Every structure is written in structure tokens, then in C-alpha cells.
Amino acid sequence: MNSTRREFLRYAAATGIAAMVPWQRVFAQAQSPRLTKFIQPLPALGTGIPVATSVPFMGADYYQLSAGQYTQLLHPELSNPTKLWGYADATTGLHRHLGPVIVAQRGTPVRLTLTNYLPPIHPLPVDTTLPGADLPPNRIALHVHGGLTPWLSDGGPFSWFGADGTYGPSAVSVPDMGVPPPATFNYYYPNDQSARMVWYHDHALGITRLNAYAGLASAYIIRDLAEAALIASGAIPSREIPLIIQDKIFKSVADQWGGPGDLWYPSEYDADLGPATLTPLPSPSCVPEFFGDTMLVNGVVYPTAHVEQRRYRLRVLNACNARFCTLRLFYARGSTFPDSTEPNLRRRGPSFVQIASEGGFLPAPVLLDGTRDGTLLLAPAERADLIVDFTDVPVGSILILYNDAPAPFPSGDPAVDFDPDSREISPRPQPGFGPNTRTLLQVVVGPRRGADDPHAPLKVPPVDPTLLVPEGVTTLPPGVPVRDLTLNEDFDDFGRLIQRLGTTEPLYEGTFARNYEDPPTETPQAGAIEAWRIFNLSGDTHPIHFHLVNVQIVSRQSIQRNRLRTLGPARPPDPNERGWKETVRMNPGECTTVIMKFNLPATPFAVPPSPRTGGHEYVWHCHILEHEEHDMMRPLIVV
Numbered sequence: 001m002n003s004t005r006r007e008f009l010r011y012a013a014a015t016g017i018a019a020m021v022p023w024q025r026v027f028a029q030a031q032s033p034r035l036t037k038f039i040q041p042l043p044a045l046g047t048g049i050p051v052a053t054s055v056p057f058m059g060a061d062y063y064q065l066s067a068g069q070y071t072q073l074l075h076p077e078l079s080n081p082t083k084l085w086g087y088a089d090a091t092t093g094l095h096r097h098l099g100p101v102i103v104a105q106r107g108t109p110v111r112l113t114l115t116n117y118l119p120p121i122h123p124l125p126v127d128t129t130l131p132g133a134d135l136p137p138n139r140i141a142l143h144v145h146g147g148l149t150p151w152l153s154d155g156g157p158f159s160w161f162g163a164d165g166t167y168g169p170s171a172v173s174v175p176d177m178g179v180p181p182p183a184t185f186n187y188y189y190p191n192d193q194s195a196r197m198v199w200y201h202d203h204a205l206g207i208t209r210l211n212a213y214a215g216l217a218s219a220y221i222i223r224d225l226a227e228a229a230l231i232a233s234g235a236i237p238s239r240e241i242p243l244i245i246q247d248k249i250f251k252s253v254a255d256q257w258g259g260p261g262d263l264w265y266p267s268e269y270d271a272d273l274g275p276a277t278l279t280p281l282p283s284p285s286c287v288p289e290f291f292g293d294t295m296l297v298n299g300v301v302y303p304t305a306h307v308e309q310r311r312y313r314l315r316v317l318n319a320c321n322a323r324f325c326t327l328r329l330f331y332a333r334g335s336t337f338p339d340s341t342e343p344n345l346r347r348r349g350p351s352f353v354q355i356a357s358e359g360g361f362l363p364a365p366v367l368l369d370g371t372r373d374g375t376l377l378l379a380p381a382e383r384a385d386l387i388v389d390f391t392d393v394p395v396g397s398i399l400i401l402y403n404d405a406p407a408p409f410p411s412g413d414p415a416v417d418f419d420p421d422s423r424e425i426s427p428r429p430q431p432g433f434g435p436n437t438r439t440l441l442q443v444v445v446g447p448r449r450g451a452d453d454p455h456a457p458l459k460v461p462p463v464d465p466t467l468l469v470p471e472g473v474t475t476l477p478p479g480v481p482v483r484d485l486t487l488n489e490d491f492d493d494f495g496r497l498i499q500r501l502g503t504t505e506p507l508y509e510g511t512f513a514r515n516y517e518d519p520p521t522e523t524p525q526a527g528a529i530e531a532w533r534i535f536n537l538s539g540d541t542h543p544i545h546f547h548l549v550n551v552q553i554v555s556r557q558s559i560q561r562n563r564l565r566t567l568g569p570a571r572p573p574d575p576n577e578r579g580w581k582e583t584v585r586m587n588p589g590e591c592t593t594v595i596m597k598f599n600l601p602a603t604p605f606a607v608p609p610s611p612r613t614g615g616h617e618y619v620w621h622c623h624i625l626e627h628e629e630h631d632m633m634r635p636l637i638v639v
């Protein structure tokens with residue numbers, strides 16, 4: 001049982017709201033079919049995951065992408081190919097789940113034309129009571145997550161465009177490329193950022209969680225000369241494997257949204273989760289979080305990677321809607337099925353050395369040795385750039401990439417991981433098969449073929465740009481303006497759980513929470529430095545994502561229960577949270593202080609203000625997509 005949520009609800013009960021939360025109900029109401037683990041190869045960049053192609057145009061790399069519906073068999077034992085929405089290179093029209101990846105160079109802008117071919121019926125249940133969700137469901141807004149992007153190309157929720165030629169109130173296409181044809185939109189990305197892996201995904205108002213889950217997401221890799229020099233010297237391995245992690249549920253039986261093999265997504269809110277004061281509840285209804293039961297890496301269900309006895313660079317992205325992941329390698333229990341698919345938790349595999357996060361290279365590499373304190377934790381949208389050395393792993397060894405993060409985080413119940421070793425699940429999950437959210441990837445180690453790679457001492461370039469607060473310091477520089485903000489959990493008009501951002505001034509009775517569409521309150525000046533102290537008054541850890549800016553975590557500090565008062569010492573960020581980030585875990589009962597500078601990107605055209613809000617319209621929000629959409633997002637308007 002989720003003890004913090006239970007605690008929260010006990011608090012709610014003490015204040016007059018009676019509620020009970022059976023943990024099972026937080027989770028899936030349907031279950032994926034049994035699928036054999038690790039019988040498909042891991043798609044690699046360029047050979048399984050397509051890379052988008054570009055042509056030179058107007059001083060930029062020019063991409064033409066389309067968004068459309070297609071089907072793909074994601075596991076040979078699924079009874080049918082899965083109906084997906086996704087991006088495709090318009091020059092090939094080839095759709096593949098999680099493609100195409102954009103590879104950009106620092107200093108070379110990208111121009112992108114996206115054409116919307118999506119059909120008017122969404123493949124997933126749409127709750128039309130969410131703000132904006134009563135509009136046609138085939139609306140899209142392409143957001144480069146982690147990009148330093150002019151607001152009009154940021155793909156914010158109100159910058160959507162429909163397949164029917166309609167546009168959202170903040171949709172402003174790039175001004176120097178002419179008026180785009182209907183159902184088409186032009187974007188401009190300066191790429192004036194150091195090397196890093198960002199990603200792009202849909203962000204349209206009211207349907208972001210569904211569009212991203214249906215497949216509108218891919219990676220966007222920015223390279224630069226400093227990184228190239230480190231690779232050439234052998235300080236960073238040249239063999240690079242992206243690992244994009246997602247959790248899904250596949251239908252076993254047909255329903256009104258699709259047939260067996262299609263993606264399942266909840267359509268009913270469980271009244272036991274909250275007081276549910278209004279009945280009937282909306283149907284379809286949003287849910288507090290979506291947790292899948294079947295894990296995909298690079299778009300493939302339970303894949304296998306074959307590596308040589310060498311060093312590799314793994315570029316990990318948690319692209320789940322709500323699931324956190326803890327990641328480490330264990331040796332498999334044995335070499336024959338099903339032991340080859342399950343970890344031996346007493347035998348740790350090679351360590352990770354983390355060299356970069358969302359905002360580029362860390363100030364120093366961080367060893368993650370797979371012990372309890374040396375486990376990589378990634379919330380939705382967080383990234384980790386890892387070096388793993390398989391040189392001394394015996395040929396023929398089988399390793400399992402293992403995750404045991406509770407869902408919801410941090411206090412979910414491990415019994416719902418479909419762990420075959422759990423005594424709490426009946427019937428017991430079977431070793432060797434999904435559903436199972438603990439085993440993500442099998443790695444088979446083979447002999448090195450060809451020459452060894454160049455080796456150089458592992459080092460990383462200086463953090464770019466220089467940090468605003470020196471490392472090891474948990475106090476703010478004098479004179480920096482501080483905003484106090486809040487993360488809140490209560491109930492919406494139907495009595496459903498709702499998560500919202502807020503200030504410390506109540507706009508509504510009994511809560512600091514504000515709706516996304518309430519007037520903007522975070523309106524920094526362009527070029528200003530600000531510190532935000534964000535008090536988490538809810539029961540969950542929220543990965544808070546900032547558009548436009550990278551932030552530096554200054555400290556985390558305990559807070560007095562449900563009060564805006566800090567207690568005890570300020571703790572520095574974890575070693576692998578130093579440097580720049582744009583998605584920051586904010587834990588329950590803590591105040592997280594971040595500092596950032598609101599620089600706007602340079603563009604070859606004049607950037608008009610947002611017609612809807614004025615200024616440069618961005619957002620900040622929780623990246624648990626079900627939270628973001630209901631309604632944990634606020635405008636960020638740079639003036």
C-alpha cells in the first residue's frame with residue numbers, strides 16, 4: 001500500500017473527507033497477455049531505430065516529418081500488430097515505434113515541418129472533461145524536451161494544430177518560412193546547446209498523456225566538438241546505445257478502442273481512490289497515474305542486446321508516463337531459459353559510470369556500482385548517459401537490466417511488479433514471461449571482434465554554461481530573488497484525485513493549488529536569475545520539468561508537515577544531479593530549491609509575443625503525464 005498516500009488520505013479523513021485506497025486499484029485494471037521475455041533483438045540507432053534525414057535549407061538542417069497512424073508487431077507472440085500513432089520521416093513515410101531520431105549539431109539550427117495525418121478517432125480513451133480535451137483528438141504540438149527553443153516553436157499545450165486545419169490559440173508557425181499549408185506547422189530549433197540527449201514528444205492540450213503513450217515520442221541527440229574530441233581520444237566510448245524505456249499494457253480482449261494486441265489505457269476512475277462526490281463519474285475518465293505491466297526498450301518488448309567485451313556508452317531515457325525506474329545490472333541466474341531471463345540479485349554485474357544527465361555533461365563522472373546507494377534512479381523524462389565496461393565480463397555471460405522502483409514512487413507496493421519471486425501475488429508470475437516490470441533488458445556478452453578501442457582517462461568537459469552556485473554550496477547567492485511555490489494534491493469537482501502546482505497564496509479555499517488556465521504567476525524577466533523554493537505538500541515524488549531553462553539543484557530540505565516551513569539541514573543534490581537539469585525529482589515532505597537564468601535563444605527572425613498570453617509563453621509542469629494533464633502545469637511567461 002502506498003503509505004504516504006494513505007497518510008495523506010488519513011489527513012484528508014481527519015479534515016472531513018473519508019477515503020480508502022486499496023493499492024490494487026491504483027494499478028492496471030487489465031493485464032497484458034503472457035509474452036516470452038528476451039526473444040527480440042534490441043534495435044540500434046540507425047539500424048532498428050530510424051534516424052531522420054535532413055537537407056540544408058535556410059542555414060539549417062531541414063527535416064520534414066509527418067504524424068500518422070500505423071501498426072507494428074511489437075512482440076511475435078502478440079496476436080495482432082499494435083495500432084500506434086507516431087512520427088515518420090516524410091521523405092520515406094516509414095513509421096517505426098520510437099522513430100525517427102533527430103541527430104543535430106551544436107550551432108547548426110534545425111528547421112522542421114510537421115504534417116498532421118492523424119485520423120479523427122483516437123486509439124485510446126479520451127476524457128473530454130479535461131481542459132481542452134473536448135476538441136478534436138487528432139491535435140498535435142511537437143515539443144523538444146530539453147531544447148533551448150523560441151516559445152513559438154516550443155510546442156506548448158496551446159500551440160497545437162489539427163489534422164483538420166485548425167490551430168490552437170498560441171499556435172504561431174516560424175515567421176520566415178511563409179504560411180504553412182493546412183495541417184502543417186514549421187518549427188525552428190537553434191541547437192545552441194552543449195552535447196546532450198534531449199527528446200521530442202507531443203504536448204497538445206488535454207491529450208499529451210495519450211498521444212505520447214500512443215507513440216508520439218522520439219529522441220533528439222545534440223552533438224558538439226568537445227564530445228567528438230572525447231570520443232576520438234577514447235575518453236568516451238564510440239559505441240553508443242540509446243535505451244529508451246517505456247511501460248505499456250496490451251489488450252488481451254477487444255474493447256471499443258481496439259482489438260487484442262492494441263495498447264490498453266485505463267478508461268475508468270476508481271471511486272475508491274477519492275471521495276468521488278459526483279456520480280456518475282466521467283467515462284472515459286482520467287486516472288491519477290498509468291503504470292504498464294510490460295516493459296519496452298527502444299520500442300521493443302523485452303529485447304536482448306548483444307555486446308562485445310568492450311566499453312559502451314548507454315544513453316538512457318525514462319519515457320514512461322508515470323513509472324520511475326531504478327537501474328542496475330545483475331548476472332542472470334543461469335544460461336538456459338527461464339533462468340537466463342531472471343536476475344541473480346546476489347551477483348551484481350558491471351557498474352555504471354554516469355557522465356551526463358538532461359543538461360549535458362556532469363562536473364565529474366559518478367560511479368553507480370549497483371549497491372543500494374549506487375543505484376541509478378530515473379523519474380519519467382530524466383536521462384542518464386552511462387559508460388559500462390564489459391571488457392572483463394566472461395564471454396557467454398548473460399546480464400539483466402533490473403528495475404525495482406515502487407510505483408507510484410516512492411511508496412508503491414512491490415507486489416504489483418509481477419516479480420516471480422514475490423510471495424504476495426497470486427497466482428505467482430512465471431519466470432521467463434511478462435507481465436513483469438522488474439526485468440527490462442537482457443545483455444549477452446560476446447568476444448571482442450577487431451581491435452580494442454582507444455583508451456584515455458575518463459574525463460568530461462567543463463559544465464556548460466558555468467553553474468550559478470558553486471558545487472557543494474547549498475545556500476543561494478545574496479540578492480537572488482526567491483519565489484516560493486507548491487506541489488499540491490486534492491480532489492477535483494467530480495471528487496477525483498488531482499495534482500496541481502501553486503504559489504503560496506491561496507486562490508481557492510483550502511489549497512495553494514492553481515489550475516493551468518488560471519492567470520500566469522511565474523513571469524520572470526528575460527535574462528533574470530531566479531531561485532524557486534518548491535514545497536511538495538503531496539504524497540508523491542514529482543519530476544518537475546522546466547521548459548526553456550536548465551536549472552541547478554541547490555538543495556533539498558525537509559518541511560514541517562503541510563507547512564511552508566523548512567526543518568533541519570539543507571542537503572546538496574545527489575552527485576549525479578550536479579550540473580544542469582530540466583527534470584528534477586521533488587520528494588514528498590521536502591522543499592527543493594533550484595536556481596536558473598531565463599535566457600532566451602537567439603533566432604534569425606523577430607519572435608512575436610504569444611497572442612494568447614503576451615510574452616514568451618512556456619510552461620513548467622510535472623512529467624508524470626497523468627499529473628501534468630490533471631492539472632499539474634502552470635504557464636511560464638518570460639517578459
Ligand SMILES: [Cu+2]
Nearest residue numbers: 542622624627
Ligand atoms: Cu506529479
